[in-house]
Amino acid sequence: MISKQQISEIISKYDLDDLAIATVCSHSSLQIFDGARKEGLKTIGICVGQPPRFYDAFPKAKPDEYIVVESYSDIPKIAQELVEKNAIIIPHGSFVEYMGAKNFAELPVPSFGNRAVLEWESDRDKEREWLEGAGIHMPKVVDPEKIDGPVMVKYHGAKGGRGFFVAKNYEEFKQNIDPNEKFTIQEFIVGTRYYLHFFYSPIREEGYKLSNGILEMLSMDRRVEANADEIFRLGSPRELEDAGILPTYVVTGNVPLVARESLLPHIFSLGEKVVEESLDLFGGMIGPFCLETVFTDKLEIKVFEISARIVAGTNIYTSGSPYSDLIEPDLSTGKRISQEIKLAAKLGKLEMIVS
Numbered sequence: 001m002i003s004k005q006q007i008s009e010i011i012s013k014y015d016l017d018d019l020a021i022a023t024v025c026s027h028s029s030l031q032i033f034d035g036a037r038k039e040g041l042k043t044i045g046i047c048v049g050q051p052p053r054f055y056d057a058f059p060k061a062k063p064d065e066y067i068v069v070e071s072y073s074d075i076p077k078i079a080q081e082l083v084e085k086n087a088i089i090i091p092h093g094s095f096v097e098y099m100g101a102k103n104f105a106e107l108p109v110p111s112f113g114n115r116a117v118l119e120w121e122s123d124r125d126k127e128r129e130w131l132e133g134a135g136i137h138m139p140k141v142v143d144p145e146k147i148d149g150p151v152m153v154k155y156h157g158a159k160g161g162r163g164f165f166v167a168k169n170y171e172e173f174k175q176n177i178d179p180n181e182k183f184t185i186q187e188f189i190v191g192t193r194y195y196l197h198f199f200y201s202p203i204r205e206e207g208y209k210l211s212n213g214i215l216e217m218l219s220m221d222r223r224v225e226a227n228a229d230e231i232f233r234l235g236s237p238r239e240l241e242d243a244g245i246l247p248t249y250v251v252t253g254n255v256p257l258v259a260r261e262s263l264l265p266h267i268f269s270l271g272e273k274v275v276e277e278s279l280d281l282f283g284g285m286i287g288p289f290c291l292e293t294v295f296t297d298k299l300e301i302k303v304f305e306i307s308a309r310i311v312a313g314t315n316i317y318t319s320g321s322p323y324s325d326l327i328e329p330d331l332s333t334g335k336r337i338s339q340e341i342k343l344a345a346k347l348g349k350l351e352m353i354v355s
Contacts, residue, residue: 001106002105002107002115010108010109014086014350018086019042020064021041021043021341022087022089024045024098025047026094027094028333028334030058030061030334031332033045033063034061035336035338036334038338039335043064044067045063045066046066046069047066047067049068076106076108079109089111090112092309092311093307093312101118101122110350112337113309114284117285120278122156124184127305127306128141128184130277134274136270139302139304140186141185144174147172152165152187152304153165153184154184154186154305156181156182166188166247167185173185186304189294190296191295195290195293195313196220196267196292197219197220197221197288198271199216199218199336200214200289201286202352203347211279215268216327217268218323219313219314219317219323220258221313221316225248225251226250227247228247251312254313254315256321258322258323267301270301270303286353287337288311288314288333290311290313310334314333314334317332317333318334340353341353
């Protein structure tokens with residue numbers, strides 16, 4: 001991974017009055033560019049092949065300029081060009097997954113957040129070590145040969161649910177598993193899925209205070225998964241199974257949510273624990289992150305995963321959510337990222353929030 005010292009040397013040569021926000025034209029780029037423009041920052045869209053035409057339909061979110069590469073693996077070749085433009089990379093799920101965690105870790109361009117989180121987030125065993133070390137209640141891990149009820153089988157990395165499946169016994173597991181992929185098996189928790197969108201700032205002091213900095217909760221969503229959310233219109237699980245139709249969990253969209261207000265103390269406690277543990281483990285998870293949870297009918301909240309960067313579920317709230325509006329009207333996660341970068345530059349603390 002590129003060292004903090006190398007990034008500090010690059011930042012020391014930046015014109016802090018002429019910073020640019022750069023990201024790959026995918027995932028949550030519309031709100032990232034829109035938020036940067038609202039905060040008066042330049043925007044750079046990195047795209048493969050040619051600029052996507054749909055940006056022409058959304059002029060407020062269209063980047064000021066594009067840098068075209070032949071493939072995501074070629075992004076390191078434009079590193080110097082980005083540096084010359086005073087660019088700060090905003091990583092999102094597609095950026096890291098398509099480029100590759102190793103290439104992203106070594107990219108010699110300042111990136112918003114702490115790249116050290118990659119080691120802990122992309123490996124589900126280390127992710128569990130992190131979350132359980134924070135005192136978070138997670139679904140238990142199940143050995144393949146001991147499956148005696150519904151379990152969720154997931155592959156490592158950010159795959160948008162692709163390839164995930166439910167198995168009820170060892171035979172079903174063997175029929176569906178890809179032996180070439182690293183996987184984890186969790187007990188299937190019955191409840192409602194809530195994706196909780198937080199933001200951790202190590203430089204702000206007013207708000208929900210942690211040992212260092214503050215925690216914000218910007219929004220929530222639920223994911224629409226194909227075909228799991230509609231398949232049972234065709235029949236019961238047994239009828240579908242007999243017909244050879246199995247549910248799949250590829251994320252195709254997102255739905256807005258708010259939680260019972262009485263649950264907010266518990267929700268903030270979860271976010272706080274995860275951030276505090278990250279500070280001890282690898283120096284802190286900076287900026288946006290998402291706790292992927294299940295709320296049960298006993299009002300328990302079980303965390304089954306963490307995404308340590310902006311998630312696509314925040315796209316619902318380009319003009320603010322019922323929660324972020326209580327911080328600042330029309331505050332999106334994309335805009336909040338640009339605010340943090342501007343404040344850090346003003347305070348001379350940019351090195352605290354980039355890596």
